[in-house]
Amino acid sequence: MAVLTLNNVSKTYLLENRQVSALTNINLTVDSGQFVTFVGRSGCGKTTLLRIIAGLEQKTCGQITFQPTEAKIGLVFQEPRLMPWLTVENNMAFALQQEPDREYVKATVDHYLKLLRLEDFRHAYPSEISGGMAQRTALGRALCYNPDIILMDEPLGALDAFTRATLQKELTQIFQEAHKTILFVTHDVDEAVLLGERIVVMGGGQICNELAVPLTYPRIAASKEFYNIRSQVLAAIMEEP
Numbered sequence: 354m355a356v357l358t359l360n361n362v363s364k365t366y367l368l369e370n371r372q373v374s375a376l377t378n379i380n381l382t383v384d385s386g387q388f389v390t391f392v393g394r395s396g397c398g399k400t401t402l403l404r405i406i407a408g409l410e411q412k413t414c415g416q417i418t419f420q421p422t423e424a425k426i427g428l429v430f431q432e433p434r435l436m437p438w439l440t441v442e443n444n445m446a447f448a449l450q451q452e453p454d455r456e457y458v459k460a461t462v463d464h465y466l467k468l469l470r471l472e473d474f475r476h477a478y479p480s481e482i483s484g485g486m487a488q489r490t491a492l493g494r495a496l497c498y499n500p501d502i503i504l505m506d507e508p509l510g511a512l513d514a515f516t517r518a519t520l521q522k523e524l525t526q527i528f529q530e531a532h533k534t535i536l537f538v539t540h541d542v543d544e545a546v547l548l549g550e551r552i553v554v555m556g557g558g559q560i561c562n563e564l565a566v567p568l569t570y571p572r573i574a575a576s577k578e579f580y581n582i583r584s585q586v587l588a589a590i591m592e593e594p
C-alpha cells in the first residue's frame with residue numbers, strides 16, 4: 354500500500370530576482386514499510402524534496418498525496434536539535450506531550466530507550482552525552498511520535514566514521530523491528546546501499562535512476578553483490594543530467 358505519492362512535483366526558488374529550479378517533475382510512490390534512500394551530488398535537490406514532503410517548504414506545482422491523508426511525519430536532521438534543558442527521556446517524551454495516557458507515554462519511551470540502548474542515560478542531559486547518543490535520542494523522539502513516515506536528512510553526516518557505522522547497523526535493526534517507512538537522504542553511496550531497500554538516485558533536481566537492493570541486512574560492504582549495486586549507483590550519479 355502506498356503511503357506517499359508525488360505527481361510532477363516541482364520547486365523553483367527565487368534568488369535575487371533569479372529563478373533557481375531545485376526540483377523538476379518528481380514522480381514517486383513509496384509503499385508502507387519501505388526504507389528508501391535518496392542519493393546524489395550536492396545541490397541535486399535531496400533536502401528540498403524532503404522539506405516539501407515534510408511540509409516545511411511549499412512546492413511550486415504538482416501533487417503530494419498521503420495515505421492516511423493526515424499522515425504523521427517524523428523528522429530527523431543532521432544535528433539532533435534536542436532541548437538542552439530536558440533529559441534524554443524527556444526529550445523523547447516531548448513528542449508525546451499532548452498524550453493524556455501517561456502510562457502509554459512511559460511504556461513507549463521505555464521501549465525506545467531500550468531499543469536505542471539509551472536506558473543507562475535516560476536521566477542525562479544533551480550536554481552529558483556523545484554525538485551518537487544525541488542522534489539516537491533524536492531518532493527516539495521521532496519514533497515515540499509513532500509517525501507513518503520518518504524523514505531523515507543526513508542524520509549520520511556529522512558523526513565520526515565508527516559511530517556512523519554503528520548507527521547504520523542499528524538503524525537497519527530498528528527498521529526491521531519498528532516496521533517504519535523511512536525516507537533517508539545521504540550523499541554517501543555506501544550508506545545508501547547499506548541501508549536502502551530501494552535507492553533513488555537524484556541529479557539536477559530530477560530522479561535519474563532507481564534501484565532495488567535485494568540484499569538482506571546486515572549488508573556486507575565487501576561482498577560482490579554490494580559492490581555491483583554500488584557501481585550501478587555511482588554510474589547513475591556520474592551520468593546525471
Ligand SMILES: Nc1ncnc2c1ncn2[C@@H]1O[C@H](COP(=O)(O)OP(=O)(O)OP(=O)(O)O)[C@@H](O)[C@H]1O
Nearest residue numbers: 366368373375394395396397398399400401402540
Ligand atoms: N532557500 C533557498 N533559496 C534559494 N535556493 C535554494 C534554497 N534552498 C535550496 N536552494 C537551491 O536548490 C537547489 C537544491 O538544493 P538542496 O539543498 O535541496 O540540495 P541537496 O541535494 O540537498 O544538497 P546537499 O547535499 O549539499 O545538502 C540548489 O541549487 C540550492 O542552491
